[in-house]
Amino acid sequence: MKSTVANALAVLSTAAVVAVSACGTEREFAVIRRDAIARRQAAAARPTDVASEQQITDPAQECAIYNYPPVASLLAQKVFPPIWQIANLSTANSEAVSLFQSLNGSIPNIAPRGTPTGNFTGVNYNGVEDPDCWWTWKQCHTPKVAGIPPDIYNIPEPNTWGHNAFYDYLYQQKQKATLFYIGSNVMDWPLQAQRGISDGHEICAHTWSHHMTSLTNEQVFAELYYSKKAIKDVMGMTVQCWRPPYGDVDDRVRYIAQALGMRTIIWSDNTFDYQVSTLGAAAVEANYQTVINGGKNGTYNSNGTIVLTHELNNDTMSIMVQNYASIKAAFSHVAPIHVALNSTMPYVETGYTYPNFAQWTAGTTSISLASPTAASSDITLAIPLSSGASGSISASVAHSTAGSAQAAAASASETAKAHSGAGSNRLTEGPIGAVVAAVVGALGAGAMVVMA
Numbered sequence: 039m040k041s042t043v044a045n046a047l048a049v050l051s052t053a054a055v056v057a058v059s060a061c062g063t064e065r066e067f068a069v070i071r072r073d074a075i076a077r078r079q080a081a082a083a084r085p086t087d088v089a090s091e092q093q094i095t096d097p098a099q100e101c102a103i104y105n106y107p108p109v110a111s112l113l114a115q116k117v118f119p120p121i122w123q124i125a126n127l128s129t130a131n132s133e134a135v136s137l138f139q140s141l142n143g144s145i146p147n148i149a150p151r152g153t154p155t156g157n158f159t160g161v162n163y164n165g166v167e168d169p170d171c172w173w174t175w176k177q178c179h180t181p182k183v184a185g186i187p188p189d190i191y192n193i194p195e196p197n198t199w200g201h202n203a204f205y206d207y208l209y210q211q212k213q214k215a216t217l218f219y220i221g222s223n224v225m226d227w228p229l230q231a232q233r234g235i236s237d238g239h240e241i242c243a244h245t246w247s248h249h250m251t252s253l254t255n256e257q258v259f260a261e262l263y264y265s266k267k268a269i270k271d272v273m274g275m276t277v278q279c280w281r282p283p284y285g286d287v288d289d290r291v292r293y294i295a296q297a298l299g300m301r302t303i304i305w306s307d308n309t310f311d312y313q314v315s316t317l318g319a320a321a322v323e324a325n326y327q328t329v330i331n332g333g334k335n336g337t338y339n340s341n342g343t344i345v346l347t348h349e350l351n352n353d354t355m356s357i358m359v360q361n362y363a364s365i366k367a368a369f370s371h372v373a374p375i376h377v378a379l380n381s382t383m384p385y386v387e388t389g390y391t392y393p394n395f396a397q398w399t400a401g402t403t404s405i406s407l408a409s410p411t412a413a414s415s416d417i418t419l420a421i422p423l424s425s426g427a428s429g430s431i432s433a434s435v436a437h438s439t440a441g442s443a444q445a446a447a448a449s450a451s452e453t454a455k456a457h458s459g460a461g462s463n464r465l466t467e468g469p470i471g472a473v474v475a476a477v478v479g480a481l482g483a484g485a486m487v488v489m490a
């Protein structure tokens with residue numbers, strides 16, 4: 039919305055880059071990366087099941103990363119890049135390398151831009167023509183390169199909203215969300231990641247180490263590949279959607295994502311909650327109120343919205359909780375993104391079926407599994423690791439481009455809307471867009487829910 043865009047630009051022009059960590063402390067993004075290896079080396083063993091992890095309510099304890107033996111083994115074998123380091127193909131399997139090589143010649147010839155930490159100062163770009171459909175510049179959603187589907191950024195269903203959510207709160211509310219997981223955090227908090235699917239949320243990827251258009255083709259590929267692989271190996275599903283960190287995507291990055299079978303999801307409204315420490319809670323609250331007012335006054339009567347919020351710390355979660363009842367009152371329904379798009383099988387694996395929008399509005403909010411291991415209610419499904427072999431983690435994952443056709447088909451019903459907005463030389467989203475979450479106030483989880 040215009041007001042939030044204006045707000046963002048005002049903030050961006052005055053605020054330093056502030057990184058909000060997953061566990062309530064503010065840190066520079068660089069510090070998070072710098073500490074990642076040491077934190078992993080210091081990791082201790084913890085309970086090895088989702089239920090035990092759910093009992094941990096002390097944020098300090100919960101936020102400590104831990105060694106889950108199957109994940110520790112994958113990391114020791116260097117099946118994955120180092121946590122929170124920009125991913126390269128150096129550790130990739132031959133399947134990934136050959137897939138990248140098959141793409142290498144056809145990737146749109148767009149140079150990497152800016153720095154890995156999102157400093158675009160001095161970047162020259164034809165902002166009038168926006169030749170690369172660079173979202174960061176002016177929120178372009180419709181690729182200029184042929185064959186790439188437009189980004190999903192709103193919902194055809196009217197009066198629909200997307201937001202971030204927290205496991206426990208959503209659990210109590212029986213509310214499902216679309217969660218965007220950073221691969222490095224999936225490895226650091228694998229059992230919290232598993233809870234996301236066992237609670238019945240939709241899962242998408244959010245890169246390996248939270249970078250994008252500054253990276254080389256190989257790094258973009260690896261960032262997406264390893265985030266997808268982390269989710270597959272730890273949680274069992276092959277995701278077909280991702281959200282770019284900061285929304286920083288252009289046609290080169292979209293092309294590589296599509297080749298990996300991943301549809302790009304953006305947002306149409308932003309609460310800027312990740313900047314709460316610099317903006318103040320009142321400003322974030324006002325951004326929520328703008329969207330809630332829009333829900334009441336007919337702004338979303340044609341199309342519902344996807345709203346970006348974060349589950350980073352107590353402030354961002356508290357503001358969401360405080361507004362949840364108002365959101366429910368202002369919008370007709372609240373549903374995950376793929377539910378609102380009638381995309382009932384969002385993963386390559388067909389064992390996970392979500393309700394379509396009509397089923398959702400009729401009251402079915404649970405995920406249906408081909409072989410649920412414990413289905414006492416819609417929020418207590420226990421899903422075995424790797425969608426099959428309980429207790430084991432598959433170290434290999436088939437990354438085919440099969441998802442692309444499905445994504446392209448889904449795109450047929452999507453029409454992108456040109457958002458107007460001034461360009462900025464600064465990325466517009468907090469550095470940890472999505473982190474796996476467990477308990478309110480502790481780990482953060484990036485999520486978007488559609489509220490219709």
Ligand SMILES: *[C@@H]1O[C@H](CO)[C@@H](O)[C@H](O)[C@H]1NC(C)=O
Nearest residue numbers: 119120123124125126128257
């Ligand atoms: C990835 O490649 C870049 C460029 O060669 C290098 O600077 C970086 O250290 C590599 N990262 C890892 C984790 O190997």
Ligand SMILES: *[C@@H]1O[C@H](CO)[C@@H](O)[C@H](O)[C@H]1NC(C)=O
Nearest residue numbers: 127135138139142143255256
């Ligand atoms: C991709 O292509 C570039 C130039 O065309 C080449 O330098 C590079 O080695 C290729 N990368 C891989 C991993 O094959």
Ligand SMILES: *[C@@H]1O[C@H](CO)[C@@H](O)[C@H](O)[C@H]1NC(C)=O
Nearest residue numbers: 054055153155157158159160
């Ligand atoms: C961004 O890059 C410019 C030019 O390289 C530099 O002068 C500036 O200090 C950088 N800003 C930050 C916040 O690092």
Ligand SMILES: *[C@@H]1O[C@H](CO)[C@@H](O)[C@H](O)[C@H]1NC(C)=O
Nearest residue numbers: 192193194340341451453455
């Ligand atoms: C709203 O959704 C309809 C149905 O998908 C679509 O045709 C239309 O372009 C959308 N409008 C906007 C502004 O996104």
Ligand SMILES: *[C@@H]1O[C@H](CO)[C@@H](O)[C@H](O)[C@H]1NC(C)=O
Nearest residue numbers: 327328329331332335336337
């Ligand atoms: C609806 O509310 C939004 C948000 O406060 C505002 O920007 C918009 O102008 C309002 N529209 C109407 C028709 O009142």
Ligand SMILES: *[C@@H]1O[C@H](CO)[C@@H](O)[C@H](O)[C@H]1NC(C)=O
Nearest residue numbers: 319351352353355356357479
């Ligand atoms: C979290 O935020 C809420 C609402 O502002 C506040 O009441 C509560 O004391 C905070 N909790 C912690 C642990 O800071």
Ligand SMILES: *[C@@H]1O[C@H](CO)[C@@H](O)[C@H](O)[C@H]1NC(C)=O
Nearest residue numbers: 194195378379380395396451
């Ligand atoms: C979802 O299906 C319903 C019918 O059940 C239809 O009215 C609606 O337009 C569909 N939405 C999309 C995005 O295809």
